[in-house]
Amino acid sequence: MEIALLGGTGDIGEGLALRWARDTDHTVVVGSRDSEKATHRADDYRTLLDERGVEHDVIGVDNETATERADVVVLSVPPEYAVSTVETVSNGLTSDDVLVSPAVSMDRDGAGFHATPPEDGSVAQAVAGAAPDVPVVGAFQNLAAGALSDLDTELRTDTVVTGDDPEATALVRSLAEEIDGLRALDGGPLAVTALVESVTPLLINLAMNNEGMHDLGVRFQ
Numbered sequence: 001m002e003i004a005l006l007g008g009t010g011d012i013g014e015g016l017a018l019r020w021a022r023d024t025d026h027t028v029v030v031g032s033r034d035s036e037k038a039t040h041r042a043d044d045y046r047t048l049l050d051e052r053g054v055e056h057d058v059i060g061v062d063n064e065t066a067t068e069r070a071d072v073v074v075l076s077v078p079p080e081y082a083v084s085t086v087e088t089v090s091n092g093l094t095s096d097d098v099l100v101s102p103a104v105s106m107d108r109d110g111a112g113f114h115a116t117p118p119e120d121g122s123v124a125q126a127v128a129g130a131a132p133d134v135p136v137v138g139a140f141q142n143l144a145a146g147a148l149s150d151l152d153t154e155l156r157t158d159t160v161v162t163g164d165d166p167e168a169t170a171l172v173r174s175l176a177e178e179i180d181g182l183r184a185l186d187g188g189p190l191a192v193t194a195l196v197e198s199v200t201p202l203l204i205n206l207a208m209n210n211e212g213m214h215d216l217g218v219r220f221q
């Protein structure tokens with residue numbers, strides 16, 4: 001399977017790319033608006049994996065090519081650009097693809113971080129509105145990029161997966177669970193994704209307010 005990370009040059013993209021490349025046999029396609037940047041970042045990821053003696057399959061291409069190639073497309077871009085990125089790559093999307101939204105819209109004031117969901121209810125629902133023919137799944141919103149990117153960190157974390165297409169949701173849950181230490185829970189339909197997205201500002205506030213806590217995740221038990 002080919003997994004594309006649009007904006008895979010950034011923080012969460014790096015973490016997911018390294019984990020999927022290390023823990024699975026899937027082809028990881030690092031996407032960028034700039035194909036040269038994608039190539040360089042893919043080189044960086046391959047070097048890190050080579051240093052660990054890990055076999056991997058990582059390539060870097062522009063976002064449009066990444067979308068055309070891949071079966072699963074993760075929108076690892078800032079939330080305010082999730083919809084415009086979908087519009088940019090829409091020619092390469094088919095109803096057989098799965099779009100994954102890890103995005104969290106949030107703002108910070110004197111009290112800390114707050115969720116600032118778009119009018120659609122959640123970023124994932126806004127993405128679904130921009131790609132009505134493609135199954136959209138919410139996942140990975142509560143993972144800390146720092147923990148994912150540090151391959152010495154042993155994960156013991158959950159990700160809540162939401163979506164309206166049972167096959168697409170099951171596929172993303174299984175891809176998530178192929179990452180060592182990550183458990184994927186069925187969170188219900190896309191309509192409740194705001195609940196999941198709103199946990200991330202809570203995690204960041206907890207990390208800021210409590211000494212020694214950083215890169216927090218959630219484990220439900």
Ligand SMILES: NC(=O)c1ccc[n+]([C@@H]2O[C@H](COP(=O)([O-])OP(=O)(O)OC[C@H]3O[C@@H](n4cnc5c(N)ncnc54)[C@H](OP(=O)(O)O)[C@@H]3O)[C@@H](O)[C@H]2O)c1
Pocket residue numbers: 006007008009010011012013031032033034037038075076077078079081085102103104105140141142143144145146
């Ligand atoms: N960071 C985390 O710990 C974390 C955790 C969970 C979820 N998330 C979510 O994951 C998404 C990405 O977060 P991040 O921290 O990885 O973001 P980031 O590092 O700030 O950006 C990711 C990539 O987005 C691309 N990008 C920047 N501006 C863009 C624009 N105007 N249009 C299209 N693409 C643009 C850039 O790639 P190119 O320049 O190569 O195109 C950049 O490398 C966000 O929605 C965030 O809410 C992040």
